[in-house]
Amino acid sequence: MKQGLLERLAAGPVICAEGYLFELERRGYLQAGAYVPEVVLDFPEQVENLHRDFLRAGSDVIEAFTYYAHREKLRLIGRENDLEPMNRQALAIARKVAAEGDALVAGNICNTNIYEAGNKDSARQVRAMFEEQVGWAVDAGVDFIVAETISWLGEAEIALDVIRQTKLPSVVTFALHRQGELRDKVSAAEGAKKIEQLGADVVGLNCIRGIRTMMPYVKQIRDAVKIHVAALPVPYRTTTAEPTFESLTEKDPECQHCIPDRRSFPVALDPFQATRYEIAEFGREAQALGMNYLGVCCGAGPHHIRALAEALGRKPAASRFSPDMSKHYAYGNDTRLKQANREYAERL
Numbered sequence: 001m002k003q004g005l006l007e008r009l010a011a012g013p014v015i016c017a018e019g020y021l022f023e024l025e026r027r028g029y030l031q032a033g034a035y036v037p038e039v040v041l042d043f044p045e046q047v048e049n050l051h052r053d054f055l056r057a058g059s060d061v062i063e064a065f066t067y068y069a070h071r072e073k074l075r076l077i078g079r080e081n082d083l084e085p086m087n088r089q090a091l092a093i094a095r096k097v098a099a100e101g102d103a104l105v106a107g108n109i110c111n112t113n114i115y116e117a118g119n120k121d122s123a124r125q126v127r128a129m130f131e132e133q134v135g136w137a138v139d140a141g142v143d144f145i146v147a148e149t150i151s152w153l154g155e156a157e158i159a160l161d162v163i164r165q166t167k168l169p170s171v172v173t174f175a176l177h178r179q180g181e182l183r184d185k186v187s188a189a190e191g192a193k194k195i196e197q198l199g200a201d202v203v204g205l206n207c208i209r210g211i212r213t214m215m216p217y218v219k220q221i222r223d224a225v226k227i228h229v230a231a232l233p234v235p236y237r238t239t240t241a242e243p244t245f246e247s248l249t250e251k252d253p254e255c256q257h258c259i260p261d262r263r264s265f266p267v268a269l270d271p272f273q274a275t276r277y278e279i280a281e282f283g284r285e286a287q288a289l290g291m292n293y294l295g296v297c298c299g300a301g302p303h304h305i306r307a308l309a310e311a312l313g314r315k316p317a318a319s320r321f322s323p324d325m326s327k328h329y330a331y332g333n334d335t336r337l338k339q340a341n342r343e344y345a346e347r348l
């Protein structure tokens with residue numbers, strides 16, 4: 001019998017790899033802009049492979065790729081009829097890959113982009129969107145459900161209420177934009193406290209902010225609540241001046257001219273990429289601070305997740321190929337290496 005999310009969290013950190021949209025966009029299987037996971041229906045084997053890559057890298061959770069597979073997005077690209085098949089297929093793929101390891105399957109709902117504070121009609125539509133997606137996740141037998149990248153407390157409350165009806169464990173993570181507060185003008189910590197009171201099992205932040213600009217807020221959440229805390233930053237070097245990955249701008253004057261509108265988001269963020277060492281450091285720090293639902297969001301690759309897993313003391317399957325520079329032809333120290341190359345190393 002597989003251990004559930006809450007048992008695992010009680011025993012230590014749980015890793016949840018994310019960022020499928022960015023990775024599959026880079027690989028050429030979905031489009032930046034609308035960011036709809038069409039790949040789930042059009043190239044399902046690619047989604048399966050990516051899940052498997054993350055599983056090998058140490059993810060404890062396979063999150064169904066239903067992010068933005070919701071009614072508002074499908075309408076935008078004229079594929080509303082594909083809504084249900086897309087969700088069911090994404091859930092089936094996640095289940096299949098999770099069963100190859102000891103991983104949990106998570107259902108996923110996210111920001112609807114139609115929520116409007118104080119508008120009852122929008123609240124009704126949001127709830128209906130969440131209900132249909134959560135219903136399909138329950139049918140698929142998921143272990144728990146994540147509501148993520150939500151920047152309105154009001155929208156997160158609806159999401160949590162819909163998840164709570166299922167009796168499954170719930171994870172709610174906010175997206176914190178440049179202002180450093182939720183869009184209803186509530187601090188992240190206050191919002192998290194409200195979500196705790198409403199019965200969530202895990203609360204925290206995901207996406208939008210890199211490690212440096214996310215951690216201060218997750219610490220505040222950690223201090224404010226008693227439930228488990230989640231931290232899933234983007235692997236980009238955000239700064240106090242540019243705290244979100246949307247706000248990052250190219251600094252190299254030689255390269256600025258070729259980036260449309262000088263906005264590096266979303267497909268020119270490469271120069272800001274965090275290394276796996278920074279991700280490892282994040283993992284150690286987050287664990288020490290008592291955060292235990294950890295991952296990396298948009299921009300993450302399997303190498304980041306492996307670094308996170310290893311930082312938490314794990315040895316996932318992919319660790320078989322973790323770096324070993326002792327056999328490098330010039331930087332190595334293996335006695336079988338040619339001495340002349342080793343002496344030439346500092347001239348490389």
Ligand SMILES: [Zn+2]
Nearest residue numbers: 207208297298
């Ligand atoms: Zn993200």
